Amino acid sequence: MDDRTFAELERAIDQIWAIAQRLGLDPFPVHFEVVPAEVMYEIGAYGLPGRFSHWTHGRAYHHQKTLYDYGLTKIYELVINSNPAYAFLLDSNSLLQNKLVVAHVLAHVDFFKHNAYFEHTNRQMIDTVAVNAERIRRYEFQHGRLEVERFLDAVLSIQEHVDPHVRFRRQPTPPPKPRSAPPAPYDDLLSLTDPPATSEPGPTKFPPEPEKDLLLFIAEHARHLADWQRDVILIVRQEMLYFIPQLQTKILNEGWASYWHARILRELPLSDDEAVEFARMHAAILAPTKHHLNPYYVGLKILEDIERRWDHPSEEERLVLGRQPGQGRAKLFEVRTLENDVSLIRNYLTRDLVEEMGLYIYKVEGDQLKVVETDWEKVRDLIVRSMTNFGNPYIVVEDGDYRRNGELYLKHIYEGQELDIAYAERTLQYVYQLWGRPVHLETVLNEKPVLLSYDGEKNTRKNL
């Protein structure tokens, strides 16, 4: 990017900020940084700049770089939820492309600031991950790079299994009470005088309620872990908790940003060429995808539909729901503040929208993908289900002292979607590495409950 373009971009950013303010957006202050492509996909691969080193990050980086090198995809924008927010602009983008990205970014930052699910996120996360990375680097010095890597492999294999609602939880899980020792041979003689207590207070469950936060539970209760290992688990958990609101609001957040970049760019004085370039880029971002949902497209469609229905309510909506016309914008800001993807889809994906966007349900049949359903309610419910727990199976700790032997009993809360058993068995090996005792996972296979176990030597599978 030459100096003239840089200066122009600087002016454009001020302009875009003013327009965004006028339209009602209220973002954190934003720091934009112009970077070369390698840095862009590096940050994309790590999620945040300065995160700890791990080969999976290296693989993601390599993947991004390959896609870019072959001209397949390009990351246009990257924005970090912090205060002030950080956003990265690609130095090889044209001026117009960067203008669009800036508008898009300001809407994202407004979203970070106001959406309820982001309320408790750490706004100094860049500093936090740098400190975390430093600690992990120190552990590498102390305990060896391979040792730390091996441990991180295990932790990262279950990194999605945290509980984002943990702050609303009661008390931390108490550790199990030491159980009374098994009867010794002469106990009966010693207790001849006073009658033995007939019943021990019934076996207390541990944890008392099923525990969704596997990482926290293991960090707190695994017996053999060293302090540095517990710390690594908590670092991974902390970083995961930071990312979860973003995973929960992908559609809404991208829809919100797409809605605003279009409206802001319309207010900018664009040349004819720029107008065409903008239209082309906007269309590319919103292109529907055959095998999954394009969050930009679905999000924007739903938001525009909401705006229309609240600006021009139908007769029924007016009379039955008492909806006043002209409330569109205000309603959008309310949705931006209160919803996440699951509630957005459940509350606002209408029959008309499903039909207009041509959504369908497909399934692998032989070596082909076949459409099996287009009914709008089924489509809606499947989307909601696939986004529950941000797309991951819901797994809880059922018993942390299974068979009174310190074994870990996990349970997959089955809601109609079966697990990839080969992967689950290999993941159990990693859980064993963390827990240090045999581990079990109850799930459903072919509609029958099964128990997968790993005892440190072999995986077993039995029907329940």
Add this chain to the structure above:
Amino acid sequence: MRAPVTLERHDWSLHRKGAIDQARHAEKIKEAIRENLPQIVSEEAIITSDGQRIVKVPIRSLELPRFRYDFGRNRHVGQGEGETQPGDTVGQGSPAGPGPGKQAGDQPGIDYYEAEITIDELANLLFEDLQLPNLQQKVTENLETETLKLKELARKGAFSNLDKRRTVLENIKRNALKHKRPVYGGISDEDLRFKIWVPETRRESNAVVIAMRDVSGSMGEFEKYISRTFYFWMVRFLRTKYTNVQIVFITHHTEAKEVDEETFFKLGESGGTKVSSAYQLALEIIQRRYDPNAWNIYPFHFSDGDNWGDADNRRCVELVQRLLEVSNVFGYGEIREGPARSTSTLMSAFQQIKDPRFITVVINDKRDVLPALKAFFSPRVPEASGAA
């Protein structure tokens, strides 16, 4: 008021974090390839390649497993152009499912990573610890090996190769000429002397490998495939490490004949088996062309061991002993598919040969090819005969 927005750019050219972690990932791929070498060695794609190409080798265990849904058994939502009806086909196979935030090669249903590697890189990994066993100094030296040595001096070069001693000497010499005093000081560009890498060819002893292969009717597809695989790597290995190894190719059924390399590798003929014919021919060739005083001689033979009869087995033992007198090592590989089969009568007959330079291996499975290579081409003579 100015907007609370800032725009900056910095020099990122020294930024390397992603590249470093990527290097670690590449290292892990290499480790995985090394671990899977026994399977990879007998990949069909490699043996049938022209030897130049990049081959793709499947590596398991490089994907970090996690609890995830089974893509193939569940339903998914997609977007069409409208008008999509149940029963329409929207794609082939299993597409990449949406991963949680990270898109790195998340292909559900496929739990291996396809690494790309050139045959040469693979060969380097394979041949790291292999060499011709018992190589001896012979009268005429004809075998060339090449090494790089740091020597010779140049006035230009990389500073890491600066020869400090010579540079100081040059400086003192120049001062002596200029100021009539041999002192050290004021180093200038003309004083600098660098070491440079010079390839150095060492001549080693002559070596000839006599590759014998059973092409009789009893050799099934598996047997043929294994012997081909073994010789494919053997020939590559010899050509990579030694520029001047001669290879004699002999095929046999009831009669043996010397063939060229191409014919040798073409899949075989049919008929009965008389192993002794091959050994006889090997001996004749040695007598005619390769004087044991001048040559290191390595006969190798692959067969399924279904020989024509006890009489011929006895004759084979006799011939092997005669061959051992003139050879450095004799290798016999018996290929018998499946774990349950007992060894052949020929193998039993060979048991009486106690010479440690006589090496036998049994190959039951594709994975045994690499151990066989290692048994035959380990740097020193194995203590006892037989690997596998």
